[in-house]
Amino acid sequence: MIARRVVPMAIAIVAGLVMAVSYFVRSIEWMGEAAADVFNVIAAIAFVLGAGSLLKANLSAISRRDRGWGYAAVTLAAFLITLVVGMAKIGVNPSPDAPQAAWSGSQQTAGTPFGWIYEFILSPLTATMFALLAFYVASAAFRAFRAKNTAAVLLLVTAFVVLLGRTYAGVVLTDWMPAWASGLRLENLSSYVMAVFGTAGNRAIMIGIALGVAATGLRILLGLDRSWLGGGGSA
């Protein structure tokens, strides 16, 4: 009970109070910095835990021959190759500042095997994944973006204004409008929608989130919310 609930709660309360108070009181800023250091150490340990978890999950999938276990094998191979190439600094030349030290160079330098993995595998793969969105958005827009009710019509009109206003099409279509009606030009209308309606909505959401975060933070600091310990339960 003490190890599983009281100690974690005490750590959370002390760390939370230190971070909050040190933000306002200059003389104890160092305590906030110390808490940040501890956070960084824990984050580094979490990387190791994450790697262990990834190994365990994928090795289990391979050994059980789960459906799609081949993907698990590819994930593991990619992880282990990148880890070894990066940590062992394979193919990295020593830094010009310390030529006598074999491992002094940066593994991220272009032309090294680690740099090669970044430039020719990771970079194109992540860019491709992101670019695929355009194709799926187009398909979804065709099938699902229907003016079925008033709210959907408003959404549709706004989408047209922003889609056209964010390109040269907006200028071509509405540049003929006289100066007194320039606010109705698509590029101006698009900016207006984003700056006024978008900002108003975002401010409302942000204020709501901030109040929620403050309330939850206070409940954790006071020990009233213990749901984060697992097993549910709040006072």
Add this chain to the structure above:
Amino acid sequence: MSVLDRLDRLDRRWIFLAMFVAVAAPILYIGVTGRTLPEKVTSTSRAVYEAIEATPEGSRVLFAFDFDPASAGELQPMATDLMRHCAARKLRIVCIALWPLGNNLAEETIANVIGADFPHMRDGVDFVNLGFQSGQQQVMTVLTTNFRKGFPVDERGRDTADLPILQGVKTVADFPLLVDVGAGYPGAKEWVQYVVTGLKGSMRMVAGTTGVSTPQLFPYYPDQLAGILAGIKGAAEYEMLVNEGLGGAPAAKYMEAQRRMGPQLSGHLLLVGLIVLGNVIHFRRSRGGQA
């Protein structure tokens, strides 16, 4: 089977093909002809340009690369233009990254801009890359009290205490300008919340972000954020201003944002067309009692 039925059951691979052609055709056309579309500059993009212009020559600029290759298609052109503008204005550039792959993009940008076009700038004196630091907003918080603690060494392993460019820098407040090119968390929003707001105006910040994350930043403009580059359109507008300001015929790499507005135009037009077509089918079928 009627035309409407056929369209309604259209295999989505035809839509994928249409999007491919819509994007590829202008890329080829612009690549061959070099012609780009003119942009009307919005106030947020002009504000970024003016904030950098207003920064005194020789000032230090903190340049945060908070994105990765997934969003480089939209953000890399603005990072390139921002660095070129800062270098041309003779500002001293200190690059950092709070995203692991941001460091690689910082290295690439430095090589493409400073290495290629500003060879007189000295590493460690006129510019430096401090590399990636893990910890997200914790790093930002540390920078507000002790800059060296956040980045004790630079990307090349040199002690930041020995770097001439960082002489006199105690906290992040010693930078008059922060430039953030960010794709999400941690990014511009966190810089505003954890750093800029607390400094109460002693540091100005401009941000370049992806189109989808821009609306979250508008509430901070123009108080906490002096300017925003909103997606590739914002980048194209800013690029036009920088090219006009610096004069001469810009190299292709300094036209990238404007070149990408061509595919954006045709992609958006296709989207509008598909939405209209989808709704025509919907209404015709509704009237026919088939909805």
